Amino acid sequence: MLKGNLIIIGGAEDKKGEKEILKEVCSKIDKEREELVIATVATDLPKEVGAEYKMIFEKLGVRNISILNVEDRKDAFENHNVEMVQKASLIFFTGGDQLKITSLLGGSPLFKALHESNQNGCVYVGTSAGASVVSDTMVITGDDEESPKKCTLKMAPGLGLIKNVIIDQHFAQRGRIGRLLVAVAENPESLGIGIDEDTAIMVNNKGEFQVTGSGAVYVIDGSSISYTNVSEQNPDEILSMFDIKMHVLKKGDKFELNTRQPIKEEKQK
Template sequence: MQVPKGTLIALGGGDDDGLISLIRSELCSIDSNIEVITTATLEPMESGQAYKEAFEELGCNSVRFMHIDEDNEADKPEYLSRIAQAEVIFFTGGNQLRLKEFLAGSQLHQLMQRRYREEEITIAGTSAGAAAMSDRMIYEGYGYHSLQKGEVKTTHGLGFIQNVFIDTHFTERGRFGRLAHAVTKRPQFVGVGLGEETGIIIKNGNHIEVFGNGVVTIMDGSHVRYSNLEEVDEGQPIAIENLTMHLLVEGHEYCLSDRYFRKLSQQKRKTSSKT
């Protein structure tokens, strides 16, 4: 499988000043073309303008936003041209199902995927924009109900990365159960739960590094010895044996392919921050 040249950045929601500063300080110059995609939100003008101003306050001078929905199709020649020249693509929060509905399968979406594979582009997102990055995304499952069979719903995402569930607002909204449920149902997937104001940088489609003040939860279902998912009826509680979990904070990394956890050395952290 081709190793992607692009970088993914996913934030768990909340205050995203740290994410914007990270993009500006480490991943783009003041002249980089930044495109903000506001499709997930129902307040596209307000959200787009707010992000444009936030990047401009840090010195960026080429920031635009586009809203793609039922009235603004993805494959407008103008949008295709702008995404072809973008060095940073940023997805706002909102409802991740809107990203699937209005973007998935379009020429614009395919262009983003190709550029992520073949070029050193940065694709970032917060909340819904982060949750939609993988080939499948969680969109439903609440509280204790999420540990009942059938209560957690997943669907196709934007497919920049494979076999990963990214869940956001993870600790703040009690989403442990739904990520555990999703990973148990699809043990080839790694579950990544992002707390607010906390995120991950994914390089080479494989190495996860944490930034922010909170915790990133990793769930690995590859060693599950038993679950009753195939035995119980819809709505019944589920049992899981030997689900592996890791808690990462800034200064730690996780390798998706080998499924290992590691604390970064000071030298590695310094080197990583420059790449």
Template sequence: MKTEPHNTAAHGHLVIIGGCEDRQHDKAILSRFVELSGGAHARIVVITAASAKADEMWQVYDKAFADIGVRQCQHLHLQSRQDANDEQHIAAITEADGIFMTGGDQKRLLALIGGTALDAEMHTALKLRGACIGGTSAGASAMSGHMLAQGRAELQPEKGAVSLGAGLGFLHKVVIDQHFSERQRLARLLSVVAANPYLQGIGIDEDTALVVERGVGIEVLGEGAVTIVDGRHMATNIAEINDHMTPELIDVRLHLLPSGSKYRLPDDAHTPERALPPPLLEFLENVTKRNPIS
């Protein structure tokens, strides 16, 4: 018999994690995900579709969430697109207060769930029920409409070094990279922005999360920082150079938001503690936009 979902935040949250979040000690990021999902009584669903070792991945998160105090945690073991259209699996998402996507390979994740009924139900959960959707590593990269599918992490930006694919589309006009500082991926993100200046690049360090509350604001949690690369005003010669060459990138803007950074959009009830610079205000308006169900 279907039970009513727990009350969750009206706006819905995304918890976008750069990978290697703490799962054994204070579990600060996972605890925040649980809190935003409704607390220990929340119904949590873990999607391991990105991983080739789904059972092992599930055991890790089952223990971590149990240690936090979660009483209802379910594994969705999706091995085919048919699984992602299965009525029982869709029902699990319908009942979920928190949906968590593990790491692995984001291409594998999208191949299994992209465009399926489960994908659509996740959008409904976020945008109509205010559920919390979390993703780490590959699960983080898959959050945006444009997904970093593959690419080299060289010392310099390089034309043609990175390819994009379709993501799940919880965020738009951005591309997300993870393990950012630890794997020295600034050049990779610059390569994306150089070729796609309409996208803002978001690089998230390990054990670090960008939390997005739709229509409200953002915060950064964990041990590292979030790097934002904005090339919308840049001048570049990337259209004139050959593949594998380094482009000129002039007037690229970079924002660094360390752990503890917290910004919300100004409204009649709340004003920011300090004035938002216009580029950061534009970023907030973009990533917190309440996009229609897609």
């Protein structure tokens, strides 16, 4: 598999046991020479969360670690923060509130540097809120563990590092199938990708991803929807939708985003 430039984690990744996903993150860089940046933009506890991840990555052998803390819009215009992103080989966005990330970074020099770094090979890693924000359209709020309703979802533009997908995290654990179905019904050109906790997708430069971790990934394809009752009228009415496709993937499974198909590997005889 090619060295990918996105790792999208469904949140609550194992930090105390085998740390399978975080080990995979560290394997993407030269742990002796390259720089790993922990971005605490989303969290209300930047010092605590930054320190926790710094200790974990140090124990996993990463020598050069910086913490990017943006608590105000002006921080996204500071040269030293921009330079930190420009020098990074991997940027790890923690969980928290995804709207904080876009509202603090959007349109800033730091936002531009993040896009340029990623295009030049810097690996973007996001967990929980840091996962949702990676796409061009992101879910902000919606009902967990509820039947899908016609128009009860709040969405906003994300960072746009990956196009035509909508990411939802903590997926099975918080019963979010209903809200992702609504997201796809409202945006059928986008693939809905629900990622369980302690589970991640690693996206390579060909537009393929592979699943790792202990849970499942759910891909919802609305391109063949033949009917939906989505509208702003009677928003609490149950959503009706025909001919939608879903794939369920586990560790090791691969998916091709451009063709919207799982990659079936021939079994060895």
